[in-house]
Amino acid sequence: MPDFYGTTLSNGLMLGTAQYPSPAILADAFKRSAASVATVSLRRESGQDRAGQDFWQLIRDLGVHILPNTAGCHSVKEAVTTAHMAREVFDTKWIKLEVIGEEDTLQPDVFGLVEAARILSEDGFQVFPYTTEDLVVADRLLQAGCEVLMPWGAPIGSGLGLNNLFGLRAMRAHFPDVPLVIDAGLGLPSQAAAAMELGFDAVLLNTAVAKAGDPASMADAFAKAIKAGQLANAADPMAPRDMAAPSTPVIGKAFLT
């Protein structure tokens, strides 16, 4: 595994914490999958029910790395302020930077993303930018101080998988030494395996696990698929070809008519 800002992860599964049927099922999904990272958010707290405090205790008990996000932010200022608040609450320099630019696709506003990434990197944050597979944007993010890139597989919550295989393959080839994470859009473990087979270093997902009928089993399935894909990539897959090539030797075949 590559390191993410100096942190080596035990595996390539980054798992979201939203939309589970219950806190117990959330905890079970993390336990079964041994996911190495949990993504979390910040929302308004009530001084009466203090719901966030119980959640924070649950997350701490998981014993995983915490990656706070700026989900729902549509401007640079909003994302930067949210990042500062997250750094204080979660006591981490890591920030999953989202600057949303389009409501139907939740596509990142890559212009705002680059600007926010620069501001936060200069302020000591370790930025995990949610971006597209655009190589020029990726390069700008690296120039802005990012040492990790997180291109989308497909729109958040869509479960469509890897929409642009060519673009993702190009990204891997273009940035061979940058840790790359597929963030969002995965629906099935086979899609996570495909991402790892392409040479990606991790996948980040939430809905595919949380909205499965049995989230803990699905989390386990994703963990196994990620491991399989990673192993396959390391084993140097054969090159595909258009024509058939017999696998059974032709030499020595009986001459029978």
Place this chain on the structure above:
Amino acid sequence: MKIQLNGAPVEAQITTLADLLEAEGFGGTKVATAVNSTFVPVATRADYALEEGDNIEVLAPMQGG
């Protein structure tokens, strides 16, 4: 003094952000604060004087993807 706390109007008889948090039940909680869209770190809450019409956000850890 009328202020907005997480989008709701509050009539507060206090002067600092730290006092407001204590009065509104946030004592001892893990929260981050912003006033008028500007982050206010924990260390400065006790000295942060609130003013009429201030918009205060108090955020806590929550589920996220």
